[in-house]
């Protein structure tokens with residue numbers, strides 16, 4: 001029997017392929033199973049147009065057999081089979097895909113989509129096998145043929161016996177070498193896990209003999225090893241099913257089977273799109289953030305399937321960063337895969353899908369916010385921070401998408417509220433959304449700066465997260481109402497005017513000037529407060545950087561010593577102010593101490609560190625004497 005030669009290019013290509021296309025050897029099984037599935041699909045298509053063929057689902061299956069002794073792994077299918085010529089051309093010419101040709105000839109449109117298109121998958125077998133034998137009998141033929149190859153050296157074809165139509169591919173698995181473990185491909189349980197991973201949603205049963213420990217008949221505690229033939233794949237992907245066929249429990253079970261998280265998902269979204277690019281998706285909004293969620297280690301992404309075959313475990317392009325908490329999968333028949341099926345050739349398709357998914361996720365979150373506030377708050381507790389980062393990141397590009405998903409604690413409602421709710425409740429003439437920053441709600445509640453705004457009955461949003469004020473500044477306004485910190489220089493409250501009419505005396509102004517001189521490196525101004533009611537002093541700021549932002553920035557590794565322009569405000573109705581005036585008149589040398597003490601107290605109220613604690617305490621003792 002004469003050996004036929006691979007063409008020179010093919011030889012090189014085979015070498016290249018075997019060694020470099022795939023990043024994991026285990027995908028060889030995915031490729032062989034996909035071919036088997038394609039072969040059965042072809043029978044299905046023939047049956048559509050040929051009345052002499054009946055397509056009875058139960059006759060069509062894929063079988064995996066292992067013979068450890070002989071180091072043989074066999075993949076059998078009851079599909080269309082190959083003629084002698086097809087064996088030579090489909091398996092002899094690399095990059096020739098009989099499946100692609102079939103697809104084109106038959107203009108295949110419906111769900112039974114043929115997987116093969118590049119004409120290389122089969123050769124992945126040589127990543128794990130020393131030689132491969134194919135026995136195939138084509139539909140409508142009596143004679144079967146055997147194709148045999150050891151890889152790059154070429155192949156032989158000769159007639160053989162085969163009872164039924166279909167193909168059996170036998171791999172002689174390589175011996176273990178160096179650090180390469182090939183024995184794993186003779187281990188049924190390992191093969192089962194590979195099938196589950198890549199080929200779980202192949203439409204035809206993949207059967208295997210698996211051993212299991214079972215209780216012996218008539219015994220409570222004695223076990224025996226039983227070998228049974230099992231179908232190892234789930235076959236019908238849940239996402240291809242009709243939503244009306246599925247219950248919430250089905251979705252939860254799938255979430256758990258897929259190990260998307262250890263929690264129960266808060267919500268699921270099942271999408272089926274039949275537009276320019278066709279795809280199905282199941283997305284989940286988890287209940288709790290994974291332990292590494294807010295760290296650099298966390299990898300976002302959705303599983304990506306192409307016609308039911310897993311292509312990527314985590315395709316990051318499918319989710320924007322601000323929705324990186326979403327879990328789930330996308331399956332599309334319309335992806336341009338690269339030859340290894342590990343990457344995509346165009347990300348335009350992914351971009352389209354991402355845009356659509358983002359819209360759906362936002363809709364779902366808004367729906368949850370409207371209809372199940374408690375659930376939404378749970379969600380926001382876990383992932384609200386990410387949404388706020390989303391508002392701030394990318395120079396505020398996504399703020400319009402995200403602004404209605406934000407929640408902040410309200411001083412008047414004593415619960416989390418949306419910006420829309422705040423604006424709807426605003427008092428007549430109120431033109432700003434007030435907010436105050438601090439570590440906790442309780443601390444903010446006691447901040448001197450909030451006194452006046454609270455007293456006048458305005459609602460204040462409490463910002464307790466590092467990112468909050470950055471996000472608020474990025475938003476600038478909501479519904480044309482600007483955000484205003486209760487610590488900002490000009491609060492512009494409706495009835496401020498009355499208080500402004502009381503002028504400072506020249507002496508009082510001179511006192512403030514002196515204090516400003518004493519504190520010149522620390523504050524940009526010392527002035528009378530319009531907002532303090534019961535407290536003697538507080539710090540406010542002028543300009544874009546607030547005191548809270550200064551605190552956050554100072555903790556960053558590359559902080560550049562950015563500081564807020566601080567203003568020391570003094571309550572001129574407070575007894576302390578009277579003491580200051582007396583001191584200035586009678587003991588002018590002590591004014592420096594008093595100014596410093598008041599400044600340091602204002603720092604403490606803000607939760608800022610005192611620059612020189614020792615001299616502060618000395619000053620206090622001095623005054624207490």
Ligand SMILES: Nc1ncnc2c1ncn2[C@@H]1O[C@H](COP(=O)(O)OP(=O)(O)OP(=O)(O)O)[C@@H](O)[C@H]1O
Nearest residue numbers: 035039090097098099116117118119120121122167
């Ligand atoms: N089990 C099989 N039954 C029938 N035909 C097969 C079988 N396996 C392979 N073939 C034929 O051999 C061709 C080449 O297979 P190969 O796996 O190399 O490429 P493919 O499946 O067409 O494309 P891809 O590289 O995208 O998987 C197939 O297109 C198909 O015509």
